[in-house]
Amino acid sequence: MRANRSRFITIATILLVIAGLAGALTAVLRSAQGASGSGGGRVDGRAGGVDLERVVADYTSRFGPGHGYRQPRKADRAGVAEAVGLLLDGHRDQAQQRLSQLDFTLRTLVDRVSGRSFAEIADRSDDAVAPRGWGRVYVDLGHRARWSVQVPHPVADQGTERLGVGVLRGSPGGVLVIAGAHRKAGRGDSADVAHRQDTVFDAVCDELARRGLPGIQVHGFADDSAPGYDVIASTGKGTTGRADGRRLADALRQKGYDVCRAWARSCPLEGTENVQGRRADSEGLAFLHVEFAHAVRDDEARTARAVTAVNTITARWAAAG
Template identity: 70%
Template sequence: MTVHRKTKTIALASALVLLGALIASAFALTDGRSGSGTSRDDEAARHRPEPRATPSPSGPPRDELERRVVEFAAPFRGDSGYRVPSPADRRAVAESVGLVLDGKREEAGQTLSRVGYQLRTLVDAGTGRTYAELSDRSDTVPAPRGWGRVYIDLSSPVRWSVQAPHPVADARTERLGARALLGSPGGVLVIAGAHRDAGRGNSADVAHRRDTVFAAVCDELAERGLPGIQVHGFADDSDPDHDAIASTGTGMAGRAAGKILADALRGEGFDVCRAWARSCPLEGTENVEGRKAAAENVPFLHVEFSNTVRTDDARTRRAVIAVNTLTARWAAGQRNTGQD
């Protein structure tokens, strides 16, 4: 009787273990889904959707900073949460960026801690440069606020920025931004903390909302006179004649920089639509960071790259080489004219 009861107990335990494994497997499959990789018109209408995201042909990230950026953005989905930051939250992060730029890192860390952010430093093995990372502690919890990150080169005078407002939504623009930062000294990378469709309405679309940490940080940079390039992505059939669309948005200060970038992209074999010379789709005239740069008379470029450019590593490398042709001039202090 005792043996029979033990046999029943063992059989029941085995069944429960098997059931638990099946449930865990189901959850793993659900959590492992990636974002759709779609991209929308930067003005009003939606782009034609890109194909559903597939494993990247570009291989693993090359450097430590790029790896951290890619891993940070990987969980972003259109149905994930987003919390609108308060004015005090936005101001604290933006002021902390300014404090880091002024060499006051201890004070910046204290300011960040009051709003749940943290300041770290990392040395990128590929470049040997040291970067400050301003990140939200909520990134590690199940429901992050989605306010984004900032990376600042601590090894050189900071003179320019690259901005990635739609990571994952504009597939792999987060990687393009990281590589642009690593390609020239003296840069700042501002990356959004959520998919553009997260949250309610367009609350997480940082390229079109003023009430975001992303916009507040970019305002700080523009007010300090730092030129910037903002990277976006479009579906190939939204403009099949071009690989890239370069625009200065509503401003004029970026015209010379735009010509340098467009010429460099053409030199790498890309067809470029130059919005200052002809009518182009996706010119970014409603972009809030571009409007702020225009108000400050600071060079700003809104650059769209096709899906083919962003998802083919050889093309991505060539695009980054072209971008760094411009950012190297900015790093050397040639802000306005782009001339030697």
């Protein structure tokens, strides 16, 4: 009898150990699935946060002329824009489903610099041998979307991607739209998203304009393209944003930058042919086309001062409405 009881206890102990191991294995498998899945509900960097600037820099470091861009179909452009709209309306699951159909991912990043959570919409082909180059979108999840900052020529306009992240961090309610390839990556000017209406970048910016979001688009110019100036500030084709343009020019001037004000004099690189600016004008929205000299973009401290000046405008936009 005692031997049977001992045998029973031994078997029970073994079963408990097996159950414990099975539970641990299940937890490991679930963790692995979350790390390698589509990212729909994943939060990256919750504990220590991630550096959003580094995330974007790693992404754009692969860009170069002559490769990395495929022309999107109309359905692709419309689909990504629709998904962005769903996300902004609070329909994350539907946005995730739509993006997955287009081979895009949706995840949440916690930026340790700003302390904010951002949704990242990214092309799954980014890490492929032949990426499509359709770009990324970052949305502030803690506030209603109020404004956008657009980076149409990352890498080609060196440092504008860093400017874009800095502006996004500086005021609540921002949406950052980044082109997914070097402006000379495609055939002809097919990847030059600031002058094309058949890109994912333009489709997303159109969706934001349709929702009434004012925007600032950051560019870069060679120092000898506008001698004597650090910044060229313009409202593109439209005039709605002139009051904001003046405020921005004044804020940049206070930071020590010489600004060419395109509404007051003839400046190079005024952006009057910019298609996102033209759409904003048709919607009666403020749109600022801002060119920064290489000397501003190439110096971290000067970039930070420029971002602070820009945030005087985005803060106003964030507080409006």
